[in-house]
Amino acid sequence: MKQVKKLNTPRSNLFAWFVVLAAVLAYGGHARAGTVTLCVDKSSAAAPMDTRLAQAVARHEGATLALHRFDGAGDGDDGLGAKDFHRLAAQCDLVLGFPVDAGAHGAPMPGLHATRAYGHTGFVLVTPRGKGWTSLASLPAGSRVAVTYQTTPNIYLADHPKLAADVQLDDAATLKALQSRKDVAAMLWRPTVVSQLGERGLEQHYDMHELDESHARFDLVALYDDAHAEAAKAFEQAVAAMAASGELAQTLAPYAQPGAALTAVAGAKSAERRVFGAARTRHAADRRCAANARAGKSRKPARVPTLYTQAQADIGKAKFLENCSRCHGRDLGGMAGPALKGANFASAASHFHVGDIFTIVSQNMPATQPGSLPKDDYVEIMAFLLQENGYPAGSTALTFDQAKQSKVDFIYRGQ
Incomplete structure (x- = not known):
């Protein structure tokens, strides 16, 4: 799944998944009995990993795989919007490879549910092999660091004033700035680095280190709607079995690592909890509001700061x-x-x-x-x-x- 890179979340943010752009490609038909229909973003650098995961999950479920490849890039750089993902979730049992900021809380897509995290990836520091630079703090003072235009890693350098940002217009140019030795390091989405270096056969020349910065670490989840809660339960059980045998790590490498630990018991119950938990939370909130009203309690609205003239x-x-x-x-x-x-x-x-x-x-x-x-x-x-x-x-x-x-x-x- 293509990462959320722009701030209105991936071409970042953090952040292209949640913004408005093109309608998703039309997809017709319904899965027959014994078939699991999984959506994979063909525009994502991690598409090979997502495809392998889809095939492995279908095999563990003893089902026939119906793989729907959609274009997460949409008609521009900002990817698909919320309506597009709702449409995909209605047409497929699950939408694989959705990245969620590891520090975020709540639903990653309003109105949809997410499985437990099955993978972990994020932005990495890429340096020439053997330099020993494992973090931004370890780079020599005055180092130029290549970073892609409007991606989250731009904010990391604010906490490292001894370094200089070299902003490039796309990921290929960012990696090229490192390869040409114009810059001593680059910050990129891990699947992108794996994909581009792999295509050129250059993996052995560079080291990758996970960045310990805000909004750098992401969990991978599968999205689904209420109608596909049972499919989500079966998916979590299959992934739990793969995690236990070591197959999950092999399936995700080198794009990602296994995510939060899953067990068959937890997987069997978690989907149901997520589907109905929101309703229970709303009912509980309604009861609290009613109790507060009866007690004559009220809350003052939070003060919004004034920062400019x-x-x-x-x-x-x-x-x-x-x-x-x-x-x-x-x-x-x-x-x-x-x-x-x-x-x-x-x-x-x-x-x-x-x-x-x-x-x-x-x-x-x-x-x-x-x-x-x-x-x-x-x-x-x-x-x-x-x-x-x-x-x-x-x-x-x-x-x-x-x-x-x-x-x-x-x-x-x-x-």
């Missing part, structure tokens, strides 16, 4: 229209680039801070010359983005350093 947002709007709207749309709804407004872009489940978003903006925009605008321009554009995502203006102006270091949660608050 109205003057900054007004100037920022003009600068956004001049420098950013060609890719992101005049209404921030997304075009060639992702949407920069709304619940999909600023999801609470993504756990991004204002500083994370600002680092991406200031290092990656505009696309033609990333990081080329004056600092004040980036601050004012950020003020406009905050305003458009529901943050009120205040009396104190935002500064570049404040924006970069801000740990305020970046969440769409409506307007």
Whole structure:
């Protein structure tokens, strides 16, 4: 499954899975008895791994495999939106290879369920073989690190000021910058590195190390809807058996490692718990609300911080229209680039801070010359983005350093 790389979650975010773009390819027909229908993203670097997993699961279930290959890239770089995944989940028993930030909580796709994590992957530091550089902190001061435009690893360098980011427009260019020795390291999605180096027969020349940074580690799950809860239960039981025998590790390598431990007992019960657990949670919440109302209790709404002035947002709007709207749309709804407004872009489940978003903006925009605008321009554009995502203006102006270091949660608050 293609990773969530853009912030409105993969071409990142973190984050292309949750944004609006093209409808999924039509798929007709229904699985006959004894057939398991599994969806695999053919555009993903990990498609060979997902296909092997689908074949192994069908074999363990004693079922015939109906493999539906869809294009997770959609009509652009942002991948499929929520409606597309709902359609896939209705047509297939499970949608394999969905990446979920290991630090996130809650449903990875509103209205759908997820199996227990069967795999673990994420962003890695790639260096020439034998250098001994296992983390960003271990790189020599002044090192240039290649990173792909608008991907999550851009935010990691904010915590490593001794390093310099070399932003490339795509993953191939990022890897090429490392191979040409222009840069001493690169940060990329592990399946992408495996796929591209494998195609060129260069695996033996480079080391990969999992990055110990925020939003770098991802779990792989399968998505399903209410109607396919029994299929999810059978899937978890099959994966548990594969994990116990060591087959799962072989099936996922080298793209990923086995995820959370599964047992047949846990797998048999977990799908049912997820399907009906949300309803029980809502009923419990309703009971608590009723009790609070009877007790005369009330909660004050959480205070939304004021981080910028109205003057900054007004100037920022003009600068956004001049420098950013060609890719992101005049209404921030997304075009060639992702949407920069709304619940999909600023999801609470993504756990991004204002500083994370600002680092991406200031290092990656505009696309033609990333990081080329004056600092004040980036601050004012950020003020406009905050305003458009529901943050009120205040009396104190935002500064570049404040924006970069801000740990305020970046969440769409409506307007």
